Amino acid sequence: MTYRVAIIGAGKIAHAHLEAMSKLAKLQPCSIADVQQERSDALASANGLSSYSDYKEMILREKPDIVIVTLPHHLHKKAAQFAAEQGCHILLEKPMALNTQECDDIISTVQTNDVRLMVGHTQHYISHNLEARRWIRSGRLGRLIMINDRRHQQYDLPGRPDWFFEKSKAGGGILMNLGSHTIDKIQWLTDSCVTRLTASVEYEQTRGDVEGGGCAFLHTSAGIPATLSLSGYPGAIVDETELLFTRGSMMLRTGIGLWVSEGADYREVPVEEQVNPFVGQFEDLLGAIEEKREPHCSLEYSRSVVAAVEGLYLSHQQGAEITVNQRGCTHAS
Ligand SMILES: NC(=O)c1ccc[n+]([C@@H]2O[C@H](COP(=O)([O-])OP(=O)(O)OC[C@H]3O[C@@H](n4cnc5c(N)ncnc54)[C@H](O)[C@@H]3O)[C@@H](O)[C@H]2O)c1
Incomplete structure (x- = not known):
């Protein structure tokens, strides 16, 4: 089984995720979105991906299995919720969200849509x-x-x-x-x-x-x-x-x-x-997806x-x- 992966945010940490994915045969990066489209274009052309400026359009068109959210913190909640509502599993960069209320909103959407979400606690x-x-x-x-x-x-x-x-x-x-x-x-x-x-x-x-x-x-x-x-x-x-x-x-x-x-x-x-x-994180998330369980780094833990x-x-x-x-x-x- 391989998984198509889309990235939201083509900033600094997106590079680390792409590098880690290149070491995992199960992960096939397919697309990247950034409001600064020159950024997504650059990473897309270097990695053979499709480039978007609107992440919602990207998710609706590409229908990825996994979405990686590497956005500024105030955008974590909306992006994670949108991805979950489209049935995607999610690797969400730390911190989970701006505050605990937002974490609760994310947890509720993830549970309603029965997808796996793991926060990237790299430590x-x-x-x-x-x-x-x-x-x-x-x-x-x-x-x-x-x-x-x-x-x-x-x-x-x-x-x-x-x-x-x-x-x-x-x-x-x-x-x-x-x-x-x-x-x-x-x-x-x-x-x-x-x-x-x-x-x-x-x-x-x-x-x-x-x-x-x-x-x-x-x-x-x-x-x-x-x-x-x-x-x-x-x-x-x-x-x-x-x-x-x-x-x-x-x-x-x-x-x-x-x-x-x-x-x-x-x-x-x-x-x-x-x-x-970053490879270790992906392996944890893949285990959670394949075994239909919470990742080791649980939602409540990240909250x-x-x-x-x-x-x-x-x-x-x-x-x-x-x-x-x-x-x-x-x-x-
Ligand atoms: N795990 C780690 O060790 C580690 C290290 C660095 C950063 N991070 C986390 O990663 C996340 C991103 O950090 P960064 O350093 O890559 O930030 P960054 O500013 O370099 O990248 C964020 C990108 O998101 C884009 N963006 C903003 N609004 C957008 C939108 N609506 N749609 C699409 N793209 C949009 C920006 O244009 C920018 O390119 C943060 O949560 C940060 O805390 C984690």
Whole structure:
């Protein structure tokens, strides 16, 4: 069985999806749509696809089996719902949507139309993260007692499109965009959901009307607390997740390496050959389609990430601790 795949949005991340599809014989990209048609034309001619400016016309004409949505965040809901209503399975880029209300609307449409939708939480498929998760589960370092995650990188770079800096289009700045990766990583490593949080958000503007950074204290349903620090202001680049256990500690630099201490200094541990995380995502989605089940990264799980990010902004606004994900979430395996 092969699947015809259409892409909505011919921006930066569409290239990664096309590259991953070239490694999977079951996936046959057929078309791409972008309102900036010169973008879809360029990717279409380089990859032998049909090019459209209107994604609805593309879906109605091409009748793809799978639609990949790589649009600005405020367009995720409408595009995913339209694709689901036409009976297409969907790979939706993270974050699922602008807020939990939109996530609920997507979930309802997907369930009504009995299609599979998976949000592209790439963290689950990165080799260093997978190895870190194996160490946690092995118990070799004892019980995991806390996580401190720091991600600092200048966010306002000239190449970043303007919509990332408009709250109405992106849902927020670095907390929404990179923070959804951070929250996903913390939840997925601990098999849990963020349940309570307190956050402080920094709004000194660099561009647009979104925040430039923030920090938060998170409680998880696993009883493992975590701190999160995200800064998009200029400074040294940091991307570190430190995990502290009762008998050791672990330093995870996603995409770079994994270091473990069993009492002494950190030593780097070997990590299996790097797999392309975008290939891993497709394999998960294909499994869900063929076995007629929820993807491992479930709808409720993806909603829980948005709920936690939403909570960061609310906590800052209200100057209070916020409770989220009380209905829990079926966890991604
Ligand atoms: N998983 C990851 O690691 C990762 C990395 C980067 C981006 N992303 C996510 O991918 C999504 C897209 O990000 P990007 O960096 O590719 O953005 P981008 O701005 O480069 O691309 C978005 C494209 O959508 C097009 N577009 C806008 N409105 C449209 C419409 N109505 N119909 C058709 N096309 C339309 C734009 O013209 C643009 O080409 C976002 O959700 C982002 O958070 C994920």
